[in-house]
Amino acid sequence: MDMKRLQPLQNSTALVVLLMRMMVCRFSIILCAGIALVLSHGAAAQEGQEQGGFIGYGIAPIIGGDIPGARQQALADAQKKSIIAAVSARVPVSVLIEQMPSLEQNLLQQPDQYLQRFKILQENSLMNQYRVVVQAFMNQELLQQRLAETGVVAAPKERLRLVLLIALRNQEQTEDTCWWTGHALTPAAAAVQQELAERFTNAGLDVVTADTLSVNVPPAPCGDLSPEDASRIGAALGATHILSGRAVLSALPDGNVQCTFRVRLVTVAAQSVVVEATASALGRHDSARGAEAAAVAAAGAQLAEQIQGALSEQNRNPPVYTFRLLFTKKATREEVRQCMDAFGAVLPGLKILDMKSDSGETVWNVNVISTAPNVDALRNLFGPGVPGYVSKIISARDQTITMQVTRIKKRVQSTE
Numbered sequence: 001m002d003m004k005r006l007q008p009l010q011n012s013t014a015l016v017v018l019l020m021r022m023m024v025c026r027f028s029i030i031l032c033a034g035i036a037l038v039l040s041h042g043a044a045a046q047e048g049q050e051q052g053g054f055i056g057y058g059i060a061p062i063i064g065g066d067i068p069g070a071r072q073q074a075l076a077d078a079q080k081k082s083i084i085a086a087v088s089a090r091v092p093v094s095v096l097i098e099q100m101p102s103l104e105q106n107l108l109q110q111p112d113q114y115l116q117r118f119k120i121l122q123e124n125s126l127m128n129q130y131r132v133v134v135q136a137f138m139n140q141e142l143l144q145q146r147l148a149e150t151g152v153v154a155a156p157k158e159r160l161r162l163v164l165l166i167a168l169r170n171q172e173q174t175e176d177t178c179w180w181t182g183h184a185l186t187p188a189a190a191a192v193q194q195e196l197a198e199r200f201t202n203a204g205l206d207v208v209t210a211d212t213l214s215v216n217v218p219p220a221p222c223g224d225l226s227p228e229d230a231s232r233i234g235a236a237l238g239a240t241h242i243l244s245g246r247a248v249l250s251a252l253p254d255g256n257v258q259c260t261f262r263v264r265l266v267t268v269a270a271q272s273v274v275v276e277a278t279a280s281a282l283g284r285h286d287s288a289r290g291a292e293a294a295a296v297a298a299a300g301a302q303l304a305e306q307i308q309g310a311l312s313e314q315n316r317n318p319p320v321y322t323f324r325l326l327f328t329k330k331a332t333r334e335e336v337r338q339c340m341d342a343f344g345a346v347l348p349g350l351k352i353l354d355m356k357s358d359s360g361e362t363v364w365n366v367n368v369i370s371t372a373p374n375v376d377a378l379r380n381l382f383g384p385g386v387p388g389y390v391s392k393i394i395s396a397r398d399q400t401i402t403m404q405v406t407r408i409k410k411r412v413q414s415t416e
Contacts, residue, residue, distance in 0.1 A: 050119070050135060054089070054202070056082030058132040062125060070130035071123070079111040079118065082136035086114075086143060089203045089304075091152065091312050099152045106150045107143075114143045144204045160311065163208040163239040164196055165230055166263065167223050170249040178222035179210040180233065188292060192247045195296050199304040205311075208237055227266045227273055234268035241274070242266040243307065247299075249292060255285030259295035261303045265310055270377040275310035279303035320353065321375060323366040324402040326394070330361040331407075339405060340366055342386045347378060375399055 058078025062070040087103060088096050096103075107114065118136040125131070167176035168189040177183045185193065197207045218236045220229050223246070230242040245263025252258060260280040264273045279302035283295025323343075325336065336355055344350040347370055355366040372378045379396040390406040 053118075053135045053137045054082045054085035055121075056080065056085060056134050056136060058134070060130050062128045062130055067125060067130065070125070071132070074123070074130045074132040075120075075134070076111070078132045078134040079115060079136060080108045082118070082134060083107055083111045083114060083138075083143075086136075086138050086202070087147065087152065089199070090144075090147065090308065095152070095312060099150075102150050102152060107146060114139055114146070140202075140204055160204075160241060161206040161208065161237075161239045162200055162241050162243060163234050163237050164193060164200075165225055165233065165242055165244040166192055166196065166261075167246045168192055168249070169246060170251070176223045176246065180217045180220060181222040183222070185210060188249055188296075191293055191296050192300075195300040196243070196304065199300060200307070203304070203308050208239060213237070224262075227264070227271050230266045231268045231271040234266070239268050241311070242268060247296075249295070255291065257283040257285075257291040257295045259283065259292075259299040261299055263303065263307075265307055267372070267377075270372045270381060272372070272374070272377040275306070277303060277306040277310075279306065319370065319372070319374070320399065321368050321370060321372075321378060322400040323364075323368060324400060325364045325366060326402070326404045327362050327364065328404070328406045331364065332361065335407070336364050336366065339389060339407070340368070342388055343382075346381050346386055347372065375401060 056078040058074040058076065058081060060070045060073035060077060084096070084103070087107075091099070116137045116139050118134045120132060120134055122133040123131065165178075165180060167178045168186070169176050170188060177186055177189050179185055179189070179193070183189075193209050193211070197209050197211075200207045218233055220233055225233075225242075225244045230244040234240075234242040243263055243265055245261060248260045248262075250258040250260070258280065260278070262276075262278050264276045266272065267274055279299045281295055281298030281302060283291040283293065283298065285291045287294035289297070323340070325331075325339065331339070333355065337352065340350070340352055340355075350368055350370050353367040353369060355364055357364050370378065372381065375396045375398070378401060379393055382391065382393065388408055390408060392404045394402045394404060396402075
C-alpha cells in the first residue's frame with residue numbers, strides 16, 4: 001500500500017480517536033458532577049433537616065452571569081415544589097396530577113403566603129444552573145382552606161379527627177402492646193405512633209395519640225379492635241375516624257427488619273369500615289436511621305397513601321342515597337325538609353340534593369348525600385328514630401331507604 005496515501009488516513013483516525021477521548025472525558029466529568037450533586041443534596045437534607053416540614057428542590061438557569069437573579073428564581077421554584085409536596089400528602093397522586101393546572105393558577109403563583117417559615121438546606125451553582133434545596137413548614141389551615149376553595153379537596157363541615165389505635169407486636173412478644181390499655185410504649189411502639197401521627201398531621205388531620213390525650217380512654221380490649229369497640233373509643237375522644245389494627249415487626253436472619261401494617265379505617269358515626277389496608281416494607285441493617293426505623297418509615301408511607309386516598313375519595317365523592325318517605329298525611333315541601341333536618345341529627349354528613357312528590361304529597365323521594373358508607377349503615381344509625389317523628393323502615397337496599405313517617409303533633413297545654 002502507498003504509505004503517502006496511508007499517512008492522511010492515519011492522521012484522520014488519530015484525530016477522531018482524540019476527539020472521542022475528549023468527549024468521553026467531558027461526559028465523565030458531567031456525570032460525576034451530577035452524581036456528586038445528588039449525593040450532596042441527600043447529605044445536606046440529612047444534616048440540616050428538622051422534624052416535619054416538606055422538602056422542595058428548586059433549579060433556575062444562570063443567564064448572563066446573573067447568579068443573584070438565578071438564586072432568587074431557584075428559591076421560588078423550591079418553595080413551589082414544597083407546596084406540591086404538601087398537597088401530595090393530602091390527596092392521591094392521580095388527583096394531584098389532575099388538579100395541577102388549578103394548583104398552578106391558584107396556589108403556586110404566590111407560594112410564600114402558605115409558608116410559616118422555611119430553611120435552606122443546600123444551594124450551589126453548577127453547569128450554568130443554580131440549585132436550592134429547602135425545608136418548608138406550612139400554614140396548614142390556610143393551605144387546607146385554599147385547597148377547598150379551589151375544589152382540590154372537599155370542604156368538610158369539621159376538621160377530620162383521627163385516633164390511632166395501632167397495636168404492636170414483634171418476635172419477642174407473645175401479646176400485643178396497646179397504649180389504650182395502659183401499656184407503657186416500647187421504643188418501637190412509640191416510633192410507629194410518631195411516624196403515622198406525623199404523616200397524617202401533615203395531611204391536615206387532627207391526630208390523637210397517647211401523647212395528645214386530654215381525657216381517659218374507655219375500657220377496650222388490647223389487639224385488633226372491632227369497628228364497634230373502635231367507634232366507642234372514638235366517640236369518647238371526639239373523633240370522626242379511627243385507624244385500628246396491628247403493626248408487626250419481624251427481625252430477619254440477615255439483620256434486616258420487616259414491618260407490616262394491617263389496619264382498617266372506621267367511621268365513628270356509622271361504626272363502619274371505610275377501607276381495609278395492608279402495607280409492608282423492609283428496613284435494611286445498613287440504613288443510616290437503623291433497620292427498624294427505616295422499615296416503619298417505609299411501611300408508614302405506603303399506609304398513609306392508602307388511608308389518605310380513602311379519606312379524600314370519601315370527602316370528594318360521598319355516596320348518593322334516596323329516601324322514599326311515605327307520610328301518613330300530606331306533607332308540604334317545607335315539612336319534608338324539616339323531617340330531613342331531623343334525620344340529619346343522627347345521620348353523618350347529610351345534605352339534601354333534591355326532592356319531589358310522587359302522588360298527592362304523601363309520597364316523597366328525597367335524594368341526599370352522606371358520608372355513611374352504605375345503606376345498611378344509614379338504617380342502623382336510625383335506631384329508635386328521631387325526635388318529633390314516628391318512623392318505620394320498610395326496606396333498605398340499592399342505595400334507597402323506604403320508610404313510613406308520621407309527624408308527632410305537639411300538645412298545647414291548657415292555661416285554664
